Amino acid sequence: MKALIFERNGEPSEVVHWCELPEPTPGPAEVRVRMLLAPVHPSDLHVIRGRFARQRQPELPASPGSEGVGIIDAVGSDVSSTRVGERVVLLDVPGTWREQVIGPADRAIPVPAAISDEDAAQALINPMTAWAMTMCEHQLERGDWLVQSAAGSTVGRLVLQIAKAQGFRTINLVRREEQVAEIQALGGEVVLCTADESWREQLTTATGGNGIVSAIDCVAGRTGATLARQLAPNGRLLVYGALSSHRQTDPAAFEMPVFAPALVYSAAEVRGWFIFSWLARKGVSESSRTLRSLLDRMAEGTLKPPAARRYSVDRALEAFTAAERAAHDAKPLLVFAER
Ligand SMILES: NC(=O)c1ccc[n+]([C@@H]2O[C@H](COP(=O)([O-])OP(=O)(O)OC[C@H]3O[C@@H](n4cnc5c(N)ncnc54)[C@H](OP(=O)(O)O)[C@@H]3O)[C@@H](O)[C@H]2O)c1
Incomplete structure (x- = not known):
């Protein structure tokens, strides 16, 4: 063989x-x-x-x-x-x-x-990741909101399918403008492009100014840091990838600076997530x-x-x-x- x-x-x-x-x-x-x-x-x-x-x-x-x-x-x-x-x-x-x-x-x-x-x-890898993070970890219910980065990724698209079947709603981040309409067509209620300089303010508006309760992020870097900074009181961000560093060749891009006061005052949680664990x-x-x-x-x-x-x-x-x-x-x- x-x-x-x-x-x-x-x-x-x-x-x-x-x-x-x-x-x-x-x-x-x-x-x-x-x-x-x-x-x-x-x-x-x-x-x-x-x-x-x-x-x-x-x-x-x-x-x-x-x-x-x-x-x-x-x-x-x-x-x-x-x-x-x-x-x-x-x-x-x-x-x-x-x-x-x-x-x-x-x-x-x-x-x-x-x-x-x-x-x-x-x-296995991507469907289980999408399912476990949304349904088992965040335990999203009908009408709940989830924020996800790299919504155009395989995991992101599977999350959108699970959202449709289970009735939770999504705020989606993509990095290319062309993907906005595509992700909307897949059922993403809100789609923001991180190439747009005002995406952080748009995110604040999309959460009604109340912050993010549940989020998943596989980009890390400044994108992950922004999600962490906008967590609601007791909100939770699961970090499951670091696409900011293409081919993992730029270790500095792995860094995801956490704005301590926001985290402390919200008593929010930023946690790593790994399918094999x-x-x-x-x-x-x-x-x-x-x-x-x-x-x-x-x-x-x-x-x-x-x-x-x-x-x-x-x-x-x-x-x-x-x-x-x-x-x-x-x-x-x-x-x-x-x-
Ligand atoms: N922790 C775990 O257990 C676990 C399990 C499964 C997957 N993952 C991770 O999840 C991530 C997605 O996996 P996948 O198989 O779904 O990937 P994929 O299908 O290969 O898709 C990658 C996507 O990420 C986007 N992207 C790449 N670099 C980006 C950046 N710097 N900023 C924003 N978006 C970026 C791409 O956008 P474009 O379309 O613009 O190129 C593409 O949509 C990977 O990091 C993977 O390692 C982790």
Whole structure:
């Protein structure tokens, strides 16, 4: 079997290569998944560069990849053989950019037939992030308001779909004027462009001068700092990314200055949010229940990951470039097997 492997940290275009490995055998409680598709997320590229969370940096050599869809083609002695042939997504089994992946059987979650391979391949990281932050952390109810940055991102668009289904309302920040109408068309009640110098005042007006009760931010820098400064009494901002620093090359842009008096007087909270910490906190059974419910929403059509574009493994470098291109229109998916 073949796998995309990196033996040292560096630019993905230089350090990732396609190599032959022995066919892996599942242990007693494990399954082997013949991978069909796995997405290239910007965070996968940060792992390759060695710039991701330390606890998520694998021992090298390793395969990158944080999720994907495939078919179970072998099971361990404690796993029912009826699972062979099941189409599954992997619940936090890192290293998916390979033809065969071994994982615990309870982390191989069956995919309803109505879901395409392209959608299933992206079912975990971004949909779970959008769902967990809005429904589990902020516990938004019908009529509540959420402020989000980078509303045009994959997570941002999924949040808009969840808002429509669950009835909460959104104030959205985008960085390009062209995105304003697009995000409004997706149901964003208020859309502000951070290229407009008066966006901070517009944000104050949009919250009725009462401040922000619930917010999520993946931009950090001055954008995140502004959201933190406008928090309402007991308001809460979850910071889940730092897109201000393109490719994480400008550490200064990670800084998100907090205006202390505003934070103190509002007794507000600014907290980091990381899907893998959340999954670990919830444990496999609750995490898999949540993933199954997201798959059900995808099957019934109320939750739809973004359009995807397939890249054969020999075009992996193009997929890496596409994953970080500004204004990209489709999530790049690596193809490991055709059905
Ligand atoms: N903490 C977690 O567990 C977790 C989980 C999932 C995702 N994330 C993070 O969430 C972020 C979004 O991920 P994604 O997969 O949804 O991204 P994505 O689909 O690749 O989209 C990136 C978006 O961010 C916008 N953007 C890029 N740089 C920006 C900047 N400096 N200011 C404002 N907007 C900017 C882009 O706008 P344009 O259209 O103008 O280019 C684009 O809409 C990433 O930082 C990712 O690492 C974190």
